[in-house]
Amino acid sequence: MKFELKEISIRAKQEFEMINITEQVKDTVRECGISNGIVYVITEHTTTGIAVNEALPCVEKDIMQTLDRLIPENYPYNHNHYLPSYGTIGGNTPGHLKSLLTGNHCVFPIVEGKVKLGSAADIYFCEYDGIKNRKYMIYVMGE
Amino acid sequence: MKFELKEISIRAKQEFEMINITEQVKDTVRECGISNGIVYVITEHTTTGIAVNEALPCVEKDIMQTLDRLIPENYPYNHNHYLPSYGTIGGNTPGHLKSLLTGNHCVFPIVEGKVKLGSAADIYFCEYDGIKNRKYMIYVMGE
């Protein structure tokens, strides 16, 4: 059994952004040389998410706008106070909540060396509190 | 280590429907003849979801109605425009968003040949953009 963890650096260009990482996941799986197994994509940050959705700019926009409608930026959140551990005021509650709703990972089978995705299913790294240097894990288990 | 992927065809009877697929998952695991391992249930479509919840018709109805309240059908979504790749107007944004909130997969251990579910926990295929021919994966890894 082979176990391979790759940590990928990523940096959005905007405060809120859905970044399609499907090709990166496919490439990493190919390089691992595993025939059968499973691949996990897991974000390392709690104001980001991993989503599976259709790769259309209008759908990406609808996702971001709907999350913003459900979890508005301007709202008296508890986190909006001085945090000694931060040395500043907590201001990214919406990011933590969008992360909760989105989830922090996805998983797909590896069959005959290839990631078995669904129909019109792409993998997204969702930035809800940019612009920051971020990392996500691609973890492959198999034979 | 054994790896088995089964793709299951499914078709809702209504535009929005929660279909209980627990027995199908249990049967597939039984047929695989694996004693210890893990089973993943993953939908292949981005206007559908996989949920784990209690098998009560009133709870199913509440889930569908609440998602519809949070993500209304009538709303000026960006996806509502002519898409050359579709040859039609994108009209299923609510499905993409309900899919995001629900998630596209679930996972349970296999212990002594049986799926180890929780208490009153059933597995649902959630159709948010029917009526269409759909597929989901049951992927079993184990020994």
Place this chain on the structure above:
Amino acid sequence: MKFELKEISIRAKQEFEMINITEQVKDTVRECGISNGIVYVITEHTTTGIAVNEALPCVEKDIMQTLDRLIPENYPYNHNHYLPSYGTIGGNTPGHLKSLLTGNHCVFPIVEGKVKLGSAADIYFCEYDGIKNRKYMIYVMGE
């Protein structure tokens, strides 16, 4: 390949509570003596959830309050009727819905015997319908 399932009992002190279970997960993985593999944390109840988020009391409060804003306690849910199988009136629809939005599990790699978490990422058992005796699974697969 080693497969280990541990069921952990847990009981919130309040009706709604986020309980940080990260140390329990780390300890269980350590005791398993696995070098490389994967750990799943899965709740056994459908009015609870498993979340990954930052361990700050103000963020925990924001999560609970936002879920309550999106899925209010006082609302004419379908589940609010007499259920012969319960012997009482179903009153925990908000719990079922918060569970759907949160998800019922999380997953992390095990690398060199340790759980590979993200940055400021803690694991929470979310009680949305307490106070009850609950259980969640820690399932470890690896070598």
